[in-house]
Amino acid sequence: MKTLLVCALLTAGLLCGVIVTHGGPAKGEGPPLGLPPVPVPEDNPQTPDKIALGDQLFHDERFSSTGDVSCATCHDVEKAFTDSPLKVSEGINKLTGTRNAPTVLNAVYMRTQFWDGRSPSLEDQALHPFLNPVEMGLKDHQPILEIVRTDPEYMKAFKSVFEKTGDEITMKEVTQAIAAFERAQVVGDTPFDRYFYKGETDALTASQKRGFEIFVNQGRCVSCHVIEQTQALFTDNRFHNIGVGINDIQGEVPGLARKFLYAEATMTEVDVEVLTNKKSSELGRFAITRGFDDLGSFKTPTLRNIAITAPYMHDGSLATLRDVVVHYNNGGVTKEGDTVNDYLSGGIRPLNLTDKEINDLVAFMEALTSPEFAHLAGKADKK
């Protein structure tokens, strides 16, 4: 009965893969095992040329004020598209921001971008780091447009991909190409996927299997890091206050919150404020929505490839997966006995996990690394 069900679900998954017209990673036909079809906006279809152009733009260091920072500086493919082991990202002149670089891998499945979801799409997201003073530090997008409008290689590529030249090339095309490249960074097929979606019972170790049980039961992890019958994004695309960051500014919340009430800020101004002021950063999504429910809350990240992208949390404050599990086990405080913040999300409560159960849970998360990046396993911890 169980086998039948799995077969039926797999078939459904394959069918979905077929329906998608221009989605999916460039190399494969359907999405990788464990993932749904890649959502692609109608006005920005995936093509191999566009993905290649996006790749080039993503790695171009000329798009920063100092000429040595590109998107790839903080989203390095050799580090699973993060800047592990940095806690928070380093931009121009070694300036640091307030947040840990999230991986580009599978970011396409996120309904919002950035830790606080302040950007609605990959295309929009790509606009902002160029201008942030602690990231790429440009005053406006003009220097980028000058390069792509005059560099012979870019001129050729934009002509071929978008049929545009000179002033017709705008940041719309630039960000569409970058987004297309990011949309191609989709990886699944992890040991967990083979175990759960393909029925390969030996894909997980005994400890990982126990960890999976804890993940969906006593650990309560699955409520936010979602696993479904045909796919597992390991995120609910929602925002939660789990007691990281906000715990450090508890007495200051009223004053900090007020700052966002009266300022008529543009998206760019908020972008700068939350990445340059650590205390404002800790307000999380509240800085965007001004909703009480969002105080100190951040987007649930995917757990795919989590074992190779240390450190953890929006501020990189937890060094290991074990630290993360201990934080949850304590009910939303890193050190047992610390003060729980007043705005803690309702789902967070002490879990009463034993040491062995914590180890099993960590082992399970180590089974979420895709084969393309398996060679990075173990590296993050050693650095």
Add this chain to the structure above:
Amino acid sequence: MSKYRLSRRDFLKSAGALAAASSLPVSMVELAFADGRKNFTFAYISDAHIQEITGGKFVRNWDRGLIRAVAETNLLDPKPDFVVFGGDLAQLGKKSELDHGAEMLAKLDYKTYCVLGEHDYYLDLGKYWSKLYGDQYYSWDHKDVHFITLNSIITFDEWTHDRWPSDEQRMLEMAGLDNPNGSPFMVGKEQREWLRNDLEKVKKDTPVVLFSHSPIQKIYKGWNFWTDDAEEVQALLKPFDDVTVIYGHVHQIQYNQISNISFHAVMATAWPWPYPQSYAQAKSHLPKLTVPMNRADPFFERDATGWQLIDLESGRTAMNYNLYNNTNRTVAFDPKTGKPMDTAFQDPNDRVLPQTRY
């Protein structure tokens, strides 16, 4: 870069649209009285049910609910004029529970008025509660509005004084739902007399707002969503142009209009109750106007709990429900229909369907 944020003025214009969004801005609406009187807001927190497990250890979930409501209320800007706590601060009326709850409530930055709930009352008949919060029924005037607080959870003398072997037993019997040993709530003759006298001094065009723990209307007897002498209290309120009754106890959004009286229920900070109509053993009188809440996601302990900010516009109320892990709601008096209406979900086509669970 486009301005992504609404100014407060924009918010006024599009309050309906925003109500559908997930968040309530901290900076709430200021609506001007048409005749120039000053409008104001107050916040309402209710049903914390602080519960001692044993030896000074309290139920964490209920603690967190009250702590969060207090902290969020303190962030309100512009500031509300005062806060009302709607009763059931404690679960079993114990001194330790009332003390623990009072300690949390004391963190409110505002003047706080308290309503007595049955969970505060039936252990020592309100003795310790009164030591903390004073009178069990009282009235006051604030910016041309007459406010009244009643103790609406008393019952027959025989049940209260002569039936139970211990105070603890009495408390437990009253705390139970569908309890054949229970007894209906009432305001009682003494308080009705006091109310009659109190209202005699009030002009008929003065807005009257009455706070009670039980509904002052008859909804569902099995769970004491009920006040036995509701009609008699309503009759005393009938001569006034604008009357609003705000009650706790039911842990859910309810609203209703009976002649000149608008009724609004408030959320608990502890846990949500299901709607009685889902419970088929007894007839429900749940107001038909009420749009049910999109019910709780069981993972999020705070879902379907919350607190409310209340606007008094021309003496009529707009209840802004601040709901954790859920969609905020506003139920406001609609002069066109003469009833409280949900600003976003009243039309059945606009409703969020309840979650289906398998």
